[in-house]
Amino acid sequence: MPGTTSSQVVLEGRNLTKTFPGVKALTDVTIQCKSHQVLALVGENGAGKSTLVNLLCGVYQPDGGEILLNGTPTRVRDPHHAATLGIATVHQELSLLPHLTVAENILLGSEPAGRTGFLRTSDIYRRAAEALADISPSIDVDAMVYDLSPAERQMVEIAKAWSQRPRVLILDEPTSSLSKVEAQNLLSLVTRLRSQGTSVIFISHRLDEVFEISDEVMVMKDGHRVDTLPIGELDRGKLIRLMVGREMTQTFPPRRPTPASGRPLLELRDVARPARPLGTAGSAGSCGVSLTVYPGEIVGLGGLEGQGQRDLIRGIFGAEPFSRGQVLIDGKAVRIDSPEAAIAAGVAFIPDDRKAEGLVLPLSIRENMILASLARVVRFGFLQGKREQAMADDYMGKLAVKAPSADQVVGNLSGGNQQKVILAKWLLTQPKLLVLHEPTRGIDIQTKVEIYRLLRQLAEQGVGVLIATGDMLELIGLSDRIYVMYEGSVTGEVRGAEATEERLMALSSGGGTA
Amino acid sequence: MRKGWRGSVVRQARRAIPIYLLVLGLVAMTLVVSPTFRTEQNFRNVVAQVTPLAAVAVGQTVVLLLGGIDLSIGSVVSLATVILSFSGRNGSLHIGPALLLALAAGALVGFLNGLGVVRLRIPPLLMTLASMAVVKGVALYLRDAPGGSVDRAFTRFLNWHAGPVTMFGLALLVLYLAAWAFLSFTRPGRHLYATGGDREHARRSGVNVDWTTILGYTLAGLVGAIGGILLAGRIYSGDPVIGDAYSLDSVAASVLGGTSLLGGIGGVVGTLAGAVLLAMTNNILNLLNVFSFYQYIVKGLILAGALVLYHVRGRGAHRAA
Numbered sequence: 001m002p003g004t005t006s007s008q009v010v011l012e013g014r015n016l017t018k019t020f021p022g023v024k025a026l027t028d029v030t031i032q033c034k035s036h037q038v039l040a041l042v043g044e045n046g047a048g049k050s051t052l053v054n055l056l057c058g059v060y061q062p063d064g065g066e067i068l069l070n071g072t073p074t075r076v077r078d079p080h081h082a083a084t085l086g087i088a089t090v091h092q093e094l095s096l097l098p099h100l101t102v103a104e105n106i107l108l109g110s111e112p113a114g115r116t117g118f119l120r121t122s123d124i125y126r127r128a129a130e131a132l133a134d135i136s137p138s139i140d141v142d143a144m145v146y147d148l149s150p151a152e153r154q155m156v157e158i159a160k161a162w163s164q165r166p167r168v169l170i171l172d173e174p175t176s177s178l179s180k181v182e183a184q185n186l187l188s189l190v191t192r193l194r195s196q197g198t199s200v201i202f203i204s205h206r207l208d209e210v211f212e213i214s215d216e217v218m219v220m221k222d223g224h225r226v227d228t229l230p231i232g233e234l235d236r237g238k239l240i241r242l243m244v245g246r247e248m249t250q251t252f253p254p255r256r257p258t259p260a261s262g263r264p265l266l267e268l269r270d271v272a273r274p275a276r277p278l279g280t281a282g283s284a285g286s287c288g289v290s291l292t293v294y295p296g297e298i299v300g301l302g303g304l305e306g307q308g309q310r311d312l313i314r315g316i317f318g319a320e321p322f323s324r325g326q327v328l329i330d331g332k333a334v335r336i337d338s339p340e341a342a343i344a345a346g347v348a349f350i351p352d353d354r355k356a357e358g359l360v361l362p363l364s365i366r367e368n369m370i371l372a373s374l375a376r377v378v379r380f381g382f383l384q385g386k387r388e389q390a391m392a393d394d395y396m397g398k399l400a401v402k403a404p405s406a407d408q409v410v411g412n413l414s415g416g417n418q419q420k421v422i423l424a425k426w427l428l429t430q431p432k433l434l435v436l437h438e439p440t441r442g443i444d445i446q447t448k449v450e451i452y453r454l455l456r457q458l459a460e461q462g463v464g465v466l467i468a469t470g471d472m473l474e475l476i477g478l479s480d481r482i483y484v485m486y487e488g489s490v491t492g493e494v495r496g497a498e499a500t501e502e503r504l505m506a507l508s509s510g511g512g513t514a
Numbered sequence: 515m516r517k518g519w520r521g522s523v524v525r526q527a528r529r530a531i532p533i534y535l536l537v538l539g540l541v542a543m544t545l546v547v548s549p550t551f552r553t554e555q556n557f558r559n560v561v562a563q564v565t566p567l568a569a570v571a572v573g574q575t576v577v578l579l580l581g582g583i584d585l586s587i588g589s590v591v592s593l594a595t596v597i598l599s600f601s602g603r604n605g606s607l608h609i610g611p612a613l614l615l616a617l618a619a620g621a622l623v624g625f626l627n628g629l630g631v632v633r634l635r636i637p638p639l640l641m642t643l644a645s646m647a648v649v650k651g652v653a654l655y656l657r658d659a660p661g662g663s664v665d666r667a668f669t670r671f672l673n674w675h676a677g678p679v680t681m682f683g684l685a686l687l688v689l690y691l692a693a694w695a696f697l698s699f700t701r702p703g704r705h706l707y708a709t710g711g712d713r714e715h716a717r718r719s720g721v722n723v724d725w726t727t728i729l730g731y732t733l734a735g736l737v738g739a740i741g742g743i744l745l746a747g748r749i750y751s752g753d754p755v756i757g758d759a760y761s762l763d764s765v766a767a768s769v770l771g772g773t774s775l776l777g778g779i780g781g782v783v784g785t786l787a788g789a790v791l792l793a794m795t796n797n798i799l800n801l802l803n804v805f806s807f808y809q810y811i812v813k814g815l816i817l818a819g820a821l822v823l824y825h826v827r828g829r830g831a832h833r834a835a
Contacts, residue, residue, distance in 0.1 A: 078718075082717065095714075098716055100521065101522075104522070108708055108721065109708075109716075109719035117702075119699050121520060121699065
């Protein structure tokens with residue numbers, strides 16, 4: 001029912017621009033939210049959807065452009081100010097306080113209090129119950145939030161936003177933690193809110209949902225607005241074509257000429273974690289994942305963010321072990337229940353969060369590089385400084401780490417150089433299989449190219465490389481083979497040479513063909 | 515669940531159940547073992563012994579709920595006794611101004627602690643460590659050794675009793691009821707829990723986390739001064755170092771009562787039992803003629819035991835969070 005007669009522009013962002021150190025996240029983007037309408041916001045990872053939303057709800061301030069509320073230029077100071085202006089947001093990461101009750105969370109920050117300063121407890125619970133009644137009446141307002149399931153928390157979060165009776169409701173991937181049934185309830189809720197006049201911005205990677213509930217679709221790519229179209233003028237194929245189509249800007253080393261074969265280095269047979277299926281927290285039924293990596297090849301793991309890639313590679317490294325299925329390394333079934341076991345089996349893992357998981361920031365380059373292979377430099381219980389120094393210097397040169405010496409503290413290096421130190425650290429363990437998660441995120445182009453070249457060299461030496469990345473060009477340019485994940489399972493396997501953005505995007509959004 | 519008794523109220527009460535069972539068990543055991551413990555005199559004694567610590571621990575709990583800590587609270591206790599010790603015979607202050615001055619000094623120290631934590635972003639541990647030293651210096655400047663005397667009428671008032679009912683006990687009751695009502699039934703109280711639970715989430719919900727933090731530290735300083743005043747009523751004089759132990763003992767009492775050092779979890783209901791447990795342990799071991807070094811060891815073991823208990827119990831909830 002697009003284009004209801006009474007719809008008018010409530011919130012407008014005009015020519016919004018936002019730059020973060022080193023990245024232009026948003027360039028000259030204009031968005032219009034109308035009452036009685038659902039505007040879907042779609043685009044690849046890193047297209048700028050979240051940045052745009054964060055500008056509209058006051059988390060960030062724009063560097064350029066302006067925000068108009070009912071036609072009046074308005075500065076949205078912070079998220080709370082946004083809420084008082086009638087703009088409520090449900091972010092991807094939930095922001096409930098687990099040790100308060102549902103009602104206390106819903107009314108937090110706007111508790112009704114009497115003249116004496118005492119809370120009107122019964123009012124709090126009544127108003128919370130009213131807000132919940134519209135969203136999910138089965139949730140108990142007296143329950144502690146830590147007792148709720150992820151889906152219930154999502155509903156409480158929406159009730160919290162809804163309790164303000166906003167004119168604009170922004171939902172950032174609200175269905176990603178929900179099962180199909182729960183998602184369906186949410187969609188009908190959104191439809192109901194729209195009929196009451198609310199303007200909804202709906203971000204989702206599930207294109208089915210986009211077609212089901214939106215009136216207009218705004219497509220974003222690389223921080224730009226590609227187009228805004230009424231849903232009636234779109235079909236799945238056209239939408240995907242609008243979302244993709246970036247230019248290859250980096251040079252990738254040549255792929256291996258022939259497909260790798262022989263005995264797989266890594267083989268996953270139907271692995272899963274029944275307690276919480278890969279990726280999606282609330283999905284009903286767990287589907288196992290099977291994949292192989294042969295020696296000497298680079299295998300890419302693609303898909304939109306949060307489709308289970310993270311759980312999968314963390315499972316391979318034993319950080320959060322699988323509870324089902326088999327892991328075979330060199331044809332032998334192994335039990336990897338801890339990172340130690342993974343290292344012993346010849347697996348090295350480079351996490352996406354460099355600072356938190358990959359490096360000890362106050363230690364030097366040398367100390368960080370040697371950390372995972374201390375056994376090689378210890379004799380009679382003592383570290384051998386000379387040997388340590390030689391090994392570190394060797395890799396400083398091999399990887400072209402830009403620092404005056406190996407004694408430099410890692411915390412002072414650039415992101416690219418830090419990533420090289422992490423690579424060196426794991427290469428020193430002489431792994432058979434190298435697993436990388438977003439290895440080039442936030443890294444300058446030159447270092448990216450160096451890392452690509454290095455990975456290819458390793459593959460040529462017979463190492464198996466598994467790389468999970470949300471950067472589609474990287475995925476296509478680097479990989480010999482590509483697996484695409486969607487909602488916790490692999491939806492397709494594509495040869496790197498045959499991969500196109502359209503094909504991968506179709507697989508990434510749940511469609512088998514495009 | 516009755517209307518009105520919901521959320522944080524129930525939460526506080528539930529968390530405190532084990533510590534109350536422990537205290538009751540200890541009392542029951544001692545009642546059997548020691549005839550002296552059964553006397554009315556000893557009951558009043560226990561109440562008087564527990565009063566300063568229990569009072570101070572209220573302030574500490576408030577700051578711990580914020581996810582902070584107040585190490586200066588012991589120095590504030592000392593300073594309050596020192597200020598009151600100028601109100602006795604030959605003193606330079608009347609009791610009224612002395613009381614006001616002690617309370618104002620405590621609140622000021624707390625306010626400055628809060629300001630340092632919020633505006634200068636000094637970690638609470640360091641901020642209050644610094645103010646602990648400064649306040650102690652001021653107390654020592656005012657009175658370099660224990661001495662002076664507290665207004666007779668005031669001490670007589672504080673030491674009034676009728677049967678087992680004592681003024682110390684009544685004061686403590688009023689303080690705890692006020693703190694409990696504040697934390698459970700007022701906006702700032704709720705915001706304190708939210709700020710300590712997750713500062714950023716609370717801020718995004720429209721809670722003024724900076725103001726809440728400053729308020730929390732100010733209240734802690736104020737309550738610390740109240741603790742000092744009650745203590746002065748017991749020792750009839752001023753002592754510039756008497757409060758030192760209260761800084762950490764009050765943390766121990768709060769934690770024993772189920773308040774988390776990470777903030778956002780706990781409350782004064784448990785703190786009362788925690789303070790009683792600590793004070794009673796001393797009383798009981800004294801009655802049983804146990805050497806004082808054993809008393810320290812026993813206190814330490816109780817604390818460690820309680821922490822293990824809460825850690826094991828709390829793990830599920832934290833996971834889910």
